[in-house]
Structures are given as structure tokens and as C-alpha cells.
Amino acid sequence: MRRNHHRSYMMLLALLVVSLVFSVPVPVQAAEQTSFPSVLILYDSLGVGTKQEGNVEALKRLLAAFRVQVTAEPIDSYAAGSLNGYSKLVEVRNRSDWMEEPSGFLADLQSYQGGLLYIGEKPSDKLARSLGLRVQAARRTADLAIGPFVEKSIDVPYLFDSTQNEAKRYGTLKIHSSGASYPYGVLNGANAYVPFMEKDTLSEIALAYVLKDWLQDHQTGHYFLVFKEIYPFSDLSLLERMSDELFEAGIPFIVSVHPVFSNTDYPAMKRYINTLKYVQSRNGTVLVESPVVASTIQDLDRSMQRQMEHFIDELAKEGVVPLGMGTEMYWSYDEHYVSEGMAFFDSVVLYPDARPIYKAKRNRSTAFPSSLYSVNSAFLQRYLSDDRLIKPMPMDTAITFDFAENESELDRLVDGLKSSWITFEDYKNEAHSVKTGTNELASDRGSLVLNGVSLGIQASHVETSSDHVYKQQGKKSFETWFTVQNKIFIVIIFITLIVFCGFLMIGYRMYKRKFYK
Template structure:
């Protein structure tokens, strides 16, 4: 038993090591050209309530399939604004003197679409939208769509008398007994007085963005499970797949890749489970490998490692349809060209621990990009439990995969009783290409190299009797064994003789002492 356990531990160590991402050379990626937006911000608001709002805005824009360039006022290069037809200005500071900045000079002649996020709108914007701003520090309740947040501090209220103006949400001030819009938009111009990360205002901005970007595509909810590894509880994953399939709930699993030891039984069990998940109307995505900040540069290529894992999946009849990763990957030349080049569909999770290799201020846009949101975040602001209409963008309700049966039961029961309708990811067009394989979805079907795949699969047991290290040919094994035994006997006899001399010497010394 102990020997078998030691082999299992060794397998886990080898698999874990293959999940870690080393540094690799850069190659070029090619994705279709998509609309672009320039974000200019005066501050990232570190240490204030505005901290993180620029990152949240960038992730929202990605879900609308927009390429984003983000830079501060200080780093802005004169003339850059001429390259963009859409501009978002984020104002997190009220004490910044900007009259001499290059951005302010270019802004005076800018004629493109303009969205302003901040307390004091530009004079031109206020005139175009007919804004009447009141600087009154009050507490208000924010509501938009099926969501509501109570008692938030609002320094400015505004309204507009223009008939063509489009209003978003409501700020209800109990102390004044009046209501104001959260944001307004008219044609190419829009104004949002404040945006804070992980609050309802983050979701509220998405309603404004959809109209301002003139996005008319229908949006959906998708159910996503991430943090799935070869050493996760695979039997629990199969059980969850069965229960969701029986409940008629389509789902997505974002699985961590394995770059080495792909012929080991542990890897085979991983592949068998993913194939079974796929047969239960589950969709497989490849999650970004773990990035270790302390790892040494190795003679490996992330591009070929990712390609190898995709090909291993394809060889077992598994069709991944996209990639799941933290957003900062799409702002890194290294990760975009090496790790994301195979995919036209992604889910961008919030950044937890960004570790850049070749950071840039421009994002990579994808034809399909889901906005990931924690289910607890939505529940926090739901006004009631009625049927929840989709958010303005395609949204992934994201769970970390459970570790206990009790957690699974609670999770599945909650999903069965939920009013959210989840869409099947396969009904939309997604494509993954390597040099060897082309994997895609067409109207709900999985296609591997032009062949429609059936989704039937059964539980397949993988034998644990496996030689993890092949034994080389042995020469003179018998002779060396006999030789070792002879040496052991000689050493033992020598120790006995030595002990005998010690005893004799001790007795002789003792007699001499008595005399």
C-alpha cells in the first residue's frame, strides 16, 4: 500500500510541475480586426473608492468585443486621439491641473464619440446632453434593471431636459424625496457620474456601454466552472455532470492544461473524465496555465505546449471551444501570441495576481468574450427572485469547482431552483486551430477536422499498474550482488575483531591500574 501511495504522490508532483508556466520566446498572433476604444484616465485611484474602476471598465469593454487602449494623461502622446473614433475619459481626481497637458489640447478638436466617467462633465459634453448638475453630497439608492443597491454616497446629481436623452437607472434620494438618473446618453455622447469596482455601478455602466457602442447582439448567461485540475476529484466532476445533464442545465468547464507526462494513467483518467463531461452536454475550455513568478527560464515554448495539450484533447475526441484566463493575459504581448493565438473565444476572469511578461497598454480583442461574474455578486444586488433577464453583454456565472459532496449538493440544488436561464455555449460559433487539428462548434454540434462528433461516452477505468520509469538493461547484476554480500561479510568480521581488541585492551589496562 505504501509503495502504491508513493507512486501516486510522484504522479501528482509531476503533473503539478507541468501546470506551471515558464518564460518562452514571443511569436505573433493573428485575430480579426474589431472596433477599438481609447481610455484616458487621470489616476488609477489607488487607495480610494475609485481603485480598480479602470480595470473593471476594460473587462466590460472586452465583453463587447472591443479592442482597448488604456493610458494615463501623463503618458498620453500628442496626436494619439486622431487614431480613434471612440474615447472614454475616466476622471478619478478633482485636483488635477490639465490645461497644459497634450491630451487636453487634443480633446478641444476631437469630434468622435465621447463617454465621460467622473463627477464634473466637460463643458462641451454638458452642452450636448443638456446636463444640469447639482453638487450635493447625499445618500441615495441606486436601481437599474432587476438590481438595486441601497445607501450609497453620491456627491453629484444631474438631469437633462432634452427629450431625446436616454436615461439609465435611478438614484432615489430619500432625504430630498426626488429621483435622478444614474447616467445619460444621446447618440455619440454619454455621461456617467461615478463608477466603482464590485458595486452595482459596475453593472450599470454596461447598460450605457451597449447603447454607446451601438451593440445590438442578443446576450445570454452561461454557467462556468473553473479551477479544475488532473488531481481534482474527478468522480465528483462526473457526478456533477450527471446531475446538471438530468436537470437540463448546459455548462462549461475551464480545465487547466498538462504539458508533460500526458501518457500517465492520471492523465488518461483526466481525459476520460473530460470526455464524459462533454457527453453530458458540457463544454470544455482550456484555462490559462499557472504563472509562477519565481520560475527559471527554461528551453520550452508555451506555444508548442499549448498546441500539444489541445492536440492531446483532440486525439481523445475532446473539442475545446475557447480559453479561460485572467484579463491581464490579453494585455501582454507574450501571452497573447504564445498562449491565446489558437482561440477566437475567451472568458476573461478578474485579475487576481497579474504577472506580466511583456506588458502593453493595448488589449487583444476576440470575436467572443464572456464577462465573468461571481454569483454572490449578482445575488447581493438582486431586487427579487423573479426571472433575471440577461445583462447587456454575454455573461459567465463563474464558480470554482467544489471539493466536497455537501458543497456539490448545495450548488446543484441552487442552480436547479435558480431563475437564470443558461445558454448552451456550443450553439454559438467558436473555433480552435492548431497545425494538426481544427476544432469548432456549429449550431450546437462539435466538429473535429470537419467531422461531427457524437457525444456518447461511458465511464472508462484506467489501470494503476504502470511503470512510471522504464528500467534500463542491467549488466553483471548477479556478480555485483555477490560482490556486495562479500564486502558486507568482510566489514562485519572486521568490526567483530576490532571490538575484540577493544575488550582485551580494556582488561589489560584495568589489571595494570590495580597493581
């Protein structure tokens, strides 16, 4: 009998332990660990001080837009045998003086079965044979054309031709002096080649056409309209007016808004959220922009994850459904920023790096199911050959504008968008998901979903009262006594002043009589 009681007691204890183990909360990750293609970038230098400076960064942003996981490292740091862990290899040559590769890399490259994209002057003999390449150094001036884009009078360091008839050619380099035409890029099977790529030029966009086929990405690219630099202290009435005008013009748009981590019960925050809710009702989509990183970030002792989650939950509480994050690309190469700030989102818009400040830098990126490549409007308009022929770029692209600071600037911006031939897509039409420990936010075929419930997006303008007690008053001892005491002192001082003025008048008259005598 005792044995049965003992056995029952042990079974109950085991069940209790199991229930406690499975009840431990697990941090929520919005972006599920999906299998993404892996690409290795090997470069001989970053080209600092040359025209090639920044091309590795631009290449990483392009690859992120095709939803691949990227590892980037200098070729002299290559570890023998690691190449086989990647499905694709991009070799970038920025140095004019030829450097010998590590022997381990040469041996691995000979047996490598994955795809290879080479950017530079001297491709390997194996790649040259597979593509039928004939590369020549040529400091000439040419016009580069690809898709609806043209860049006039660029300096071309290298030219090539391909003898492979079945190879696919990309773009055209038309030489000014001779009128001869050469391709910008070529692809045959798993191998591809382009002679050069420079950041913030048309060659950056031209490379995207090559990458799309090389990566075998079959999704259709779209344009999205994104407004940045929106803060709680921005002109919110101007933001509402812009939302009205774009809604009436039938132009869907995205606002990338800076988060607020403290004082979220203040009227300024309430006005901020009410404005975002109104923007959402005018067919606008809200993204959370990464917080500004100070140069003293290493010295800070605070939880970004908790702060970001708090801001997202504050938005959700008022019916505002953010669908992604806007941030500079270097965030996706930092372990701290990824785990603390980006883990809630499965969709991002990656901006060019302005001032990278890493906390836990790594050479491997985090890939996202949805990642928009971003360009500012001036960059795109600079190369359009015809404003009426604006076909989508090979990948989903965000055309970004800084939010207007005054009405005249807003008028010019909105008028330009209304007259543009670009067709902007609604970000909500694609699948996006944001998860915190409390809320699940998503989009479903154009609708916003909060915790499984589809939300109506209509909202009216809501005024927020400016009457607010910013600091609660504590209970004060002897407050009544000191108030009465102050009033008594005021009366005494007032009477003293009257008496003093009386004595002053009497003295004045006595002195005047003495003077007459």
C-alpha cells in the same frame, strides 16, 4: 541548343525555390485578425487607496465583453494627434483635485468627431451642452436601480440631471433624504455621461447598459455557467457526478480546466482526459484555463506556445474538443501571453485580475470575436431585486463557481442551480474555433467538430489502470551475477548466525557447571 537547356534548367530552379518558400510552415493563429472598434481610455489616476481603485480595470473588462480593442493610458501621457486614431474615447476622472489637461489633448478633443463617454464630476462644456447636463456634488445616500438589479444605501458623490428630452436615461438613483430621483447615466447620439463608477458594485453593471448603446452593440446577452479551479488532482468522480446531475436537470455548463504540460502519458493524465470526455458527453463544454504564472516567470526558458499546443492536441487525440480559453484579463494586455498562450483561440472568458504578473506588458488589448464578462454568483445574487426576474445582462456573461471540494458542497451548489430562475445558454450554440498546427476544433450549431468531422458526444465512464511503469528500466550489466552473489552471502550469514548461537549455548552450559562446582 545549349541555351535552351540552360533556360530549362533556370526555370526548374526557380520553380523549386518557389515551392520551398511556399512550403515553409506558418504558425497557426485561431483568432483571425478581424477589424474591431477601437476605444481609447484616458484616466487622470487609478484611484489607488480610494473607492475608485480598480474602476479602470473593471471598465476594460466591460469593454472586452463588447468585442472592442482597448488602449488605456494616463492622460498626462497623451501624445498630441493620436485621438483621431480611435473611434471612441472614454475619459475617466478619479481625482477630486482638478488637474489641467495637456494642451494637445484639449485641442484634439475640440475637433474630435468620434463618440465620447465621460465618467466623473466635471465634463467639458462641449459635452455638457450636447447632453444638457447639470452636475452637482452631493454626498448623499441613495438606492441605485437598473434592470433587475438594486443596490441599497450607496454613497453618491455626484448627481446630475439632463435638460435634453431626446436623451436616453439609464437607471435610477433615489435619494433617501428627499425621495427625489436622478438618472445614473445619459446618452445622446455619440456622447454619454455617468457621474461615477466603482469596481465590484452595481455601478459596474449599470455602466454596461450605457456602454451597449454607446458602442451600438446589437447582440443579445446570455448567461453561461462556468466552473473553475479544476485540476488533474481534483476529485474527478465528483466532477462526473456533477455532470450527471446537471445533465439530468437540463442545465448546460462549462468547465475551465488547467492544462498539463508534461507526463501526459501517465495514468493520472489519462483519467483526467477520460473525465473531461465524460463531461463533454453530459452536455458540458471544455475551456482551457491559462497556466499558473509563477513570480519567476521572467527567468523561465520554455515555450508556452509549444506546451499549450501539445495539451490541446492531447485532448483532441482523445476526442475532447476545447472551445476557448479562460484567463485573467491582464493576459490580453501582454504581448508574450497573447502570442504564446492565447493565439490558438478566438473565444475567451476574462476573469478579474487576482495577481497580475506581466512578462511583456502593453497598454493595448487583444480583442476576440467572443469574450465573456465574468461575475461570481455571490456578486450577482447580491443585487437581484427579484430572483424570478433575471433578464440577461447587456453582454454575454459567465457566472462562475469554484469547483466543489466535497459532496456536501456539491449538493448545495447543484440544488441552488436547480432552483434558480436563471436560464443558462449552451456555449456550443455559438461559433468558436481553436486551431493548432495539427488540429482544427470548432462548434457548429450545438455540435462539436474536429478536423471537419462532427463528433458524437456520447461517452461512457472509462477506468484507467494504475499499473504503469513511470520510468523505463535500463539494461543492467552483471545483474544475474550480483543476484546469485547476494543469495550466497545471505546463506553464509545465516549459517554464521546458527554457529554463533551454538557456541553461545555451549559457553552458557560450561559457565553454569563451573558455578555449581
